[in-house]
Amino acid sequence: MSETLFSKIIERQIPADIVYEDDDCLCFKDVNPKAPVHYLLIPKKPIERLVDAKSEDQTLLGHMLMKASEIVSDAGFGDAFRLVINNGPGAGQSVFHLHIHILAGRTMGWPPG
Numbered sequence: 082m083s084e085t086l087f088s089k090i091i092e093r094q095i096p097a098d099i100v101y102e103d104d105d106c107l108c109f110k111d112v113n114p115k116a117p118v119h120y121l122l123i124p125k126k127p128i129e130r131l132v133d134a135k136s137e138d139q140t141l142l143g144h145m146l147m148k149a150s151e152i153v154s155d156a157g158f159g160d161a162f163r164l165v166i167n168n169g170p171g172a173g174q175s176v177f178h179l180h181i182h183i184l185a186g187r188t189m190g191w192p193p194g
């Protein structure tokens with residue numbers, strides 16, 4: 082997988098406002114927030130899209146979901162938040178390193194655009 086913006090953030094080659102990190106994932110503020118809380122949670126392992134995840138990534142993906150819930154709850158929004166994964170350009174993915182958008186702090190419309 083080629084270098085992406087997010088692998089450069091993991092390597093600290095470009096700055097980010099990091100809110101959480103462990104051995105397997107990193108969470109930082111989205112530079113162009115779509116909600117009062119808009120974080121991106123990424124695996125340190127370079128997986129391009131959700132569809133590229135393998136069965137061996139099951140534990141990692143479960144860990145990320147649990148962490149997303151924990152991070153947004155710690156930020157005070159455990160009762161109302163939305164997680165989004167855009168998979169592929171047709172769904173709006175622009176950075177090809179898997180990421181979970183964590184959105185909170187405003188009313189969420191449905192269906193999403």
Ligand code: AMP
Nearest residue numbers: 086097110111112113167173174175176
């Ligand atoms: P997606 O369109 O689902 O691939 O989401 C990519 C997200 O990355 C967008 O919401 C961008 O605002 C965000 N983004 C792009 N560059 C940076 C950066 N350097 N730091 C933080 N977020 C970024």
